[in-house]
Amino acid sequence: MGLRWHGTVVAAIDPARLARWWAEVLGVRVIYERPDVVVLPGLRFVQTSSEKNGKNRLHLELDSDDLAADVEKLMDMGARHVVAAPAKPGWVVLADPEGNEFCVLAPER
Numbered sequence: 181m182g183l184r185w186h187g188t189v190v191a192a193i194d195p196a197r198l199a200r201w202w203a204e205v206l207g208v209r210v211i212y213e214r215p216d217v218v219v220l221p222g223l224r225f226v227q228t229s230s231e232k233n234g235k236n237r238l239h240l241e242l243d244s245d246d247l248a249a250d251v252e253k254l255m256d257m258g259a260r261h262v263v264a265a266p267a268k269p270g271w272v273v274l275a276d277p278e279g280n281e282f283c284v285l286a287p288e289r
Contacts, residue, residue, distance in 0.1 A: 187222045187223060187224055188222060188223055188224070188238070188240075189223075189224045189225075189226055190202075190223060190224070190225050190226070190280065191226055191227075191228035191230075191232075192225045192226065192227065192228065192278055193227075193228065193229075193231065193278060194227075194278075195216065195217060195218045195225035195226060195227050196213065196215075196218050196225075197277070198218075198225050198276065198277060198278050199213075199218035199219075199220055199223070199225040200218075201257065201258065201276060201277055202220060202223060202225075202276065203220050204257065205242075205254065205257065206220070206242075208220050208221050215227070231279075232278060232279045232280065235281065236280055236281045239280065239281045239282050239283065240282040240283070241282065241283045241284075241285055242282060242283065242284050242285065243285050243287070244284050244285060244286060244287060245287055246287075247270065247272065247284060247285075247286040247287070250284055251272050251274070251284055254274055254284065255274075258276075258277045259274040259275060259276060259277070260274065260275050261273070261274060261275075262274060262275050262281050269286075270285060270286035270288060271283050271284070271285055271286070272284045
């Protein structure tokens with residue numbers, strides 16, 4: 181097949197705010213912006229009018245050099261814990277400011 185991964189789309193109530201949050205988390209810059217869509221490398225945030233309901237069917241996983249420090253930084257930035265005790269050692273499940281779940285993985289997992 182001639183298919184290649186192009187990117188991931190995230191529906192957001194406030195695409196600019198959420199994209200900038202993720203840009204800071206990932207250490208990347210916004211590469212395109214208009215009122216209803218903001219693009220980072222590999223991620224596109226598009227405006228929606230509906231709130232997130234239920235568990236994500238797809239989520240991001242982030243590798244961490246220092247799990248405790250990175251989770252603390254993310255929490256200071258507005259992330260919140262989704263699962264208090266992770267199902268697997270070395271994994272922490274968080275949610276971004278609009279409630280999208282993502283995992284932070286310890287280096288030794």
